[in-house]
Amino acid sequence: MIAITGGGTGGHLAIARALGRELNLRGLKAIFIGSSSGQDRMWFEDSDIFEACYFLDSSGVVNKRGFGKVLSLVNILNLAFKCKHIFDTHGIKMIISVGGYSAAPAAIGAIIYNKRLYIHEQNAIIGRLNLLLKPFAKGFFSSYFKPKFDYPVDDRFFKIARIRQDFKVILFLGGSQGANFINTLALNLAPNLAQNGIKIIHQCGQKEYDAMIRKYQELNIEAEVFAFSKDIEHYMNRADFCISRAGASTIWELCAAGLPTIFIPFPYAANNHQFYNAKFLCDQGAGMIVSQDELNLDSVKEMIYSANLKEISQKLLNLIDKNGSKIIINEILKNCKK
Numbered sequence: 001m002i003a004i005t006g007g008g009t010g011g012h013l014a015i016a017r018a019l020g021r022e023l024n025l026r027g028l029k030a031i032f033i034g035s036s037s038g039q040d041r042m043w044f045e046d047s048d049i050f051e052a053c054y055f056l057d058s059s060g061v062v063n064k065r066g067f068g069k070v071l072s073l074v075n076i077l078n079l080a081f082k083c084k085h086i087f088d089t090h091g092i093k094m095i096i097s098v099g100g101y102s103a104a105p106a107a108i109g110a111i112i113y114n115k116r117l118y119i120h121e122q123n124a125i126i127g128r129l130n131l132l133l134k135p136f137a138k139g140f141f142s143s144y145f146k147p148k149f150d151y152p153v154d155d156r157f158f159k160i161a162r163i164r165q166d167f168k169v170i171l172f173l174g175g176s177q178g179a180n181f182i183n184t185l186a187l188n189l190a191p192n193l194a195q196n197g198i199k200i201i202h203q204c205g206q207k208e209y210d211a212m213i214r215k216y217q218e219l220n221i222e223a224e225v226f227a228f229s230k231d232i233e234h235y236m237n238r239a240d241f242c243i244s245r246a247g248a249s250t251i252w253e254l255c256a257a258g259l260p261t262i263f264i265p266f267p268y269a270a271n272n273h274q275f276y277n278a279k280f281l282c283d284q285g286a287g288m289i290v291s292q293d294e295l296n297l298d299s300v301k302e303m304i305y306s307a308n309l310k311e312i313s314q315k316l317l318n319l320i321d322k323n324g325s326k327i328i329i330n331e332i333l334k335n336c337k338k
Contacts, residue, residue: 006098083109122248150324171239
């Protein structure tokens with residue numbers, strides 16, 4: 001049996017879900033090993049994708065300092081040894097790591113207990129854990145480095161793919177946890193957008209949800225505001241333009257949907273990976289990128305209204321194939337027969 005491990009944020013978990021569903025289509029069940037922190041439990045505790053789910057008491061190391069970093073490392077190693085019981089219980093032969101701190105115990109456990117380890121790197125800058133584990137992996141899958149594999153985006157995003165031409169609806173995405181900067185930008189742009197008859201859809205995160213509802217009401221502007229949705233494709237489908245952070249799963253989902261986007265990378269992401277994720281698309285004319293530190297409201301308005309939606313949509317759709325999950329699982333299963 002296969003274990004899929006990783007998570008912490010929606011980007012990692014979206015990959016776990018896509019690969020898990022692909023296994024299900026082949027009549028195969030996997031287990032999921034994640035963390036009790038982050039969003040792992042919210043995504044998969046009641047999911048029918050996995051035969052069993054485990055949420056370990058793991059936490060990140062990169063954001064810790066001094067003795068806290070040492071304690072986190074020790075905890076991860078302890079959990080890695082405890083993974084043996086999970087592996088034995090389910091007859092786990094291989095582990096697919098989708099990244100994030102949630103992946104550390106099971107991925108390290110795979111090496112300790114001589115299980116086949118496969119890694120999916122979601123970002124344009126390889127994460128520290130994946131750099132450490134890559135030499136031990138039987139396969140390494142990336143959409144940015146050769147050999148290039150299409151990103152494992154769920155089919156539902158390809159089903160809503162269309163060429164945008166008329167600008168009637170804008171979608172603001174701050175990521176699965178929301179983003180204060182995107183929220184503030186949306187409010188600043190809202191009067192101008194409303195004057196031009198543009199409908200606003202805004203994913204703002206749970207923390208600021210009530211405040212955002214109130215602020216739109218104070219502006220006397222109708223906006224469709226939601227905190228978070230596992231069915232984000234329904235909102236993307238209705239949008240003609242988007243302003244978003246640049247988490248890896250988000251940019252590739254937008255790509256699959258053909259939704260033109262201004263990316264505003266989170267400046268404090270590890271190794272500035274969101275900037276390089278967005279840059280990969282923008283270098284090919286498939287998006288626009290604005291630094292949070294250098295953002296100018298007038299220039300953003302100019303970018304919004306002057307964007308060639310048809311051209312950008314087409315370039316986005318040309319960058320990704322819908323068989324990403326299928327090809328990755330094919331490769332993993334093929335290697336296992338050797």
